[in-house]
Amino acid sequence: MTNEIDFAWPFAPRGHGFAEDVLDGLSRSEKRLSCLYLYDAVGSDLFDEITRLPDYYPTRAETDILSAHGEEMLGEEMLDGAGEDVALVEFGSGSSRKTEILLERAPRLALYAPIDVCGSALEKARVRLSARFPHLRVTPIVADFSQPVALPEDLAGRRRIGFFPGSTIGNFAPDEARGLLLAMRILLGPGGRLIVGVDLKKEPSRFIAAYNDAHGVTAAFNLNLLARINRELGGGFDLSGFGHQAIYDEREGRVEMRLVSRRRQTATIGGRDFAFSRGEAIHTEDCYKYAVDEFRAAASGAGWAPGRVWTDAEALFSVHELRAPAAGPGAIGSAASF
Known part of the structure; x- marks a missing residue:
């Protein structure tokens, strides 16, 4: 038997569930998905593989x-x-x-x-x-x-x-x-x-090498988020239509991971259509340093x-x-x- 710790959580809940968060995040003018959802069973295995890469x-x-x-x-x-x-x-x-x-x-x-x-x-x-x-x-x-x-x-x-x-x-x-x-x-x-x-x-170059590895494992890890939406929510993402991107924002002191649309396209999730222009990004993770x-x-x-x-x-x-x-x-x- 367990009991909740008895204090007010100091910041707002990050979401209400996978489906709700995905629909909310993709409805925004700047599309965003929580990095929490990168870590399903497939994503966790891919991340373990990332940790063994030289860079x-x-x-x-x-x-x-x-x-x-x-x-x-x-x-x-x-x-x-x-x-x-x-x-x-x-x-x-x-x-x-x-x-x-x-x-x-x-x-x-x-x-x-x-x-x-x-x-x-x-x-x-x-x-x-x-x-x-x-x-x-x-x-x-x-x-x-x-x-x-x-x-x-x-x-x-x-x-x-x-x-x-x-x-x-x-x-x-x-x-x-x-x-x-x-x-x-x-x-x-x-x-x-x-x-x-x-x-x-x-040096920013160390970050880019670490978050955009030459073996493509980090790209697979990031793209697995779209694959998870397809598997669990009946999503219609064409994974070949998105590419992995990692940049370092020196002013903010963070690495940003994104999934960038390679073309104009539409993905359907839960009966809702989400349009993407060529070059439009889904922000999937921030890594502050x-x-x-x-x-x-x-x-x-x-x-x-x-x-x-x-x-x-x-x-x-x-x-x-x-x-x-x-x-x-x-x-x-x-x-x-x-």
């Missing part, structure tokens, strides 16, 4: 950081012998591959609660991790972590460490990112900690105390430790019911 540096760099500094990130709770009272909560866990690096370094950890929208990916991860770490209780939660989440009751009374890898924070506009960090602080509770991956600003000080300021604005920061040897990627204040008189958002 996709974020996964490789973050893995190096976690391997080199994992003990420091989890050490306090594990070294004091109280690991049995600690739970690791991961936001947007996917295959949980990077999480294994931390789990290897946390033999006393009592519970791992991965949160993801893809139930099949969660189940694969649960089976794999339960076999590798038989002492560990793995409790998957199928949910959109950007919305209020119901946590298992056995997290009550445990200290919580949040894990938010993969620079997923960059998929949120700055105001949304601060709101999400605030929600995570409340969810993890007084004295909680958050370990979060953040992609760093760098930060300097270290920029992200620390954003975290402070959400009530976190920024802690240690780790980077890889090339300073391509960063992992930040954030600390929630302990409970006390006047603490904002300190109470959560489970």
Whole structure:
């Protein structure tokens, strides 16, 4: 049995369901689809393939950081012998591959609660991790972590460490990112900690190579969103009529992914026709990049105390430790019911 955490979510819900969001997004003057819907079972597998590509540096760099500094990130709770009272909560866990690096370094950890929208990916991860770490209780939660989440009751009374890898924070506009960090602080509770991956600003050419790979895997990942609409909503998209595009907007500090119409065409979804002119784009994802000080300021604005920061040897990627204040008189958002 679970209960909703009892606080007001700090930003508006991102949508009401796949069909409603698709129809709404394609009805806008500047067509847009939520990146949340990129990650069905097919999309999740394609993204795993992307993370293994030579030019996709974020996964490789973050893995190096976690391997080199994992003990420091989890050490306090594990070294004091109280690991049995600690739970690791991961936001947007996917295959949980990077999480294994931390789990290897946390033999006393009592519970791992991965949160993801893809139930099949969660189940694969649960089976794999339960076999590798038989002492560990793995409790998957199928949910959109950007919305209020119901946590298992056995997290009550445990200290919580949040894990938010993969620079997923960059998929949120700055105001949304601060709101999400605030929600995570409340969810993890007084004295909680958050370990979060953040992609760093760098030469634009590195971004374009990473988000527009020569093997076409990122293009297939992006186009799968249209294929998913066809599969699940009876859509009429001709995938050959759209091309993948990735650009870096230096002023906004973000990579933008789009699907660009190659010709004038019409797609029918749910009995509604959507016309596309040649060159018209569907905006599918934003990936904001930060300097270290920029992200620390954003975290402070959400009530976190920024802690240690780790980077890889090339300073391509960063992992930040954030600390929630302990409970006390006047603490904002300190109470959560489970």
